[in-house]
Amino acid sequence: KNQVEQSPQSLIILEGKNCTLQCNYTVSPFSNLRWYKQDTGRGPVSLTIMTFSENTKSNGRYTATLDADTKQSSLHITASQLSDSASYICVVKREGGSYIPTFGRGTSLIVHP
Amino acid sequence: ETGVTQTPRHLVMGMTNKKSLKCEQHLGHNAMYWYKQSAKKPLELMFVYNFKEQTENNSVPSRFSPECPNSSHLFLHLHTLQPEDSALYLCASSHRTSGRAETGELFFGEGSRLTVL
Numbered sequence: 001k002n003q004v005e006q007s008p009q010s011l012i013i014l015e016g017k018n019c020t021l022q023c024n025y026t027v028s029p030f031s032n033l034r035w036y037k038q039d040t041g042r043g044p045v046s047l048t049i050m051t052f053s054e055n056t057k058s059n060g061r062y063t064a065t066l067d068a069d070t071k072q073s074s075l076h077i078t079a080s081q082l083s084d085s086a087s088y089i090c091v092v093k094r095e096g097g098s099y100i101p102t103f104g105r106g107t108s109l110i111v112h113p
Numbered sequence: 114e115t116g117v118t119q120t121p122r123h124l125v126m127g128m129t130n131k132k133s134l135k136c137e138q139h140l141g142h143n144a145m146y147w148y149k150q151s152a153k154k155p156l157e158l159m160f161v162y163n164f165k166e167q168t169e170n171n172s173v174p175s176r177f178s179p180e181c182p183n184s185s186h187l188f189l190h191l192h193t194l195q196p197e198d199s200a201l202y203l204c205a206s207s208h209r210t211s212g213r214a215e216t217g218e219l220f221f222g223e224g225s226r227l228t229v230l
Contacts, residue, residue, distance in 0.1 A: 032216060043224050044156075099217060101219070
């Protein structure tokens with residue numbers, strides 16, 4: 001069964017600190033993996049996309065990694081800001097077959113001043 | 114601004130009411146989606162329209178009725194809902210292409226927060 005598991009479920013950190021969110025998936029065959037950010041009361045917005053050949057990709061203070069062999073991805077946030085408080089959702093798309101991606105439950109991040 | 118607009122943003126309705134959620138996308142996309150988001154659960158796909166044709170109905174109860182009059186507009190008609198239907202309903206759109214060119218990025222609206230009393 002194609003699944004996407006995220007950890008931790010929730011995380012509280014102090015402003016300025018770094019953190020790393022994890023995503024493990026069983027979706028196969030793999031096409032791409034996206035990290036979405038969802039602010040409270042808003043819709044999810046794509047932060048970054050990782051394809052099979054990419055190991056690391058940065059978007060400002062956000063850095064995503066992908067290990068296609070172990071089927072793991074991480075999202076590292078550097079020097080966190082209050083505006084980083086949100087839910088971060090890992091979404092994996094399957095190659096061929098259904099074009100509908102598989103969503104993880106998300107990690108809820110709270111950044112305190 | 115994602116280019117996908119949902120109205121209303123908030124809706125409170127009784128179990129016997131009939132209401133509709135509206136979604137409009139200004140991105141020129143050819144696929145539109147309804148997702149349900151409940152607390153602590155992954156987004157649940159409800160319906161997919163591809164070039165105005167419904168291609169997915171994810172075992173959704175008949176009290177939810179979608180309508181896609183054209184590739185830019187999507188509605189979700191609600192009738193005799195249950196309290197457990199209270200959730201955030203998200204509309205999304207994407208550009209479908211053939212083969213490996215499709216990245217699958219979904220562009221979401223802000224959502225309609227539904228409360229069923």
